[in-house]
Amino acid sequence: MRKLSLLLIALMAFFVVVGCSSGSDEPAADEAAEAKTMETLVVGYAQIGAESEWRTANTASIKETAAQLGVDLKFSDAQQKQENQIAAIRSYIAEGVDVIGFSPVVETGWETVLQEAKDAGIPVIMVDRRADVPRDLYATYLGSDFVAEGRKAGDEMNRLLPEGGKIVELVGTVGSAPANDRYSGFRETLADNIEIIDSQSGDFTRAQGKEVMEAFLKNYGDEIVGLYAHNDDMAIGAIQAIEEFGLVPGVDIKIVSIDAVRGAFEAMIDGKLNVTVECNPLLGPQFYDLALRAVNGEQLPEWVPSEESVYYPDNAADLLPERQY
Numbered sequence: 001m002r003k004l005s006l007l008l009i010a011l012m013a014f015f016v017v018v019g020c021s022s023g024s025d026e027p028a029a030d031e032a033a034e035a036k037t038m039e040t041l042v043v044g045y046a047q048i049g050a051e052s053e054w055r056t057a058n059t060a061s062i063k064e065t066a067a068q069l070g071v072d073l074k075f076s077d078a079q080q081k082q083e084n085q086i087a088a089i090r091s092y093i094a095e096g097v098d099v100i101g102f103s104p105v106v107e108t109g110w111e112t113v114l115q116e117a118k119d120a121g122i123p124v125i126m127v128d129r130r131a132d133v134p135r136d137l138y139a140t141y142l143g144s145d146f147v148a149e150g151r152k153a154g155d156e157m158n159r160l161l162p163e164g165g166k167i168v169e170l171v172g173t174v175g176s177a178p179a180n181d182r183y184s185g186f187r188e189t190l191a192d193n194i195e196i197i198d199s200q201s202g203d204f205t206r207a208q209g210k211e212v213m214e215a216f217l218k219n220y221g222d223e224i225v226g227l228y229a230h231n232d233d234m235a236i237g238a239i240q241a242i243e244e245f246g247l248v249p250g251v252d253i254k255i256v257s258i259d260a261v262r263g264a265f266e267a268m269i270d271g272k273l274n275v276t277v278e279c280n281p282l283l284g285p286q287f288y289d290l291a292l293r294a295v296n297g298e299q300l301p302e303w304v305p306s307e308e309s310v311y312y313p314d315n316a317a318d319l320l321p322e323r324q325y
């Protein structure tokens, strides 16, 4: 009897030791297996569309950087429609990607789908544009300070129109973070002697920039002495409209826009655009760095801002060859 209980105690002790040691080994082995590298990372990316030169450069940066790093990228183009972006995010959740990146076309309406990603344990990184959602629904936001861009554009308009006068505004996509912030930032710095007589959306495209500028010219003609366009593409479309109307862009109508794409440098070299405020689309390298860190459990800052400048006609020709977008 005594021998039997000693044996039982010995057996129990054996299992406790074995149990404990295997218990402490397993999580360590799991953690090692789970640590992701660029080569094992699977990313789902829901892009907005191809509305501008900026967007084309942004898409190229996301795709080319994935290829360079060996990241498995699943990419979709929503053709400017929020419902297509939501459907793309849902398909990435269903496929079980490691991390999702997306540029929210507008600021609102993302809670449900981001909650679904959170419930599935998939971190989401907002790239370029920000959505208006609670902090716990995204890992980080990587993008520009659009309010600061709007303020810089206002300062430049003041410098170009010291006597003041009437100006018009081409707004970006209605409800998008860059349109909202570039609208309000501009008004923060614009001088009192400059009056914005009309402000309409051109949806960040050349075609609509031209169309809306034609309507402005029809309504106000040569009363207009300045144009603020929320991106270069709309400004380039508007330049055509101004020329067709018989005024000289850059001279009769001073033009300030945002992005600093190649087309803007070409327009500055031709004297048709006065200023472009930079908004950097080359977000690929920073995006994958943040994506890998998020997947491996790192807490990321709420916002990682990109660095930007302002460019003028006088050295546009020297700088153009170095421009990457």
Ligand code: GYE
Residues within 6 Å of the ligand: 051, 052, 053, 054, 055, 128, 129, 178, 204, 230, 231, 232, 233, 258, 259, 279
């Ligand atoms: O300025 C515009 C593009 O979200 C910052 O979107 C981006 C904007 C960019 O269509 O050209």
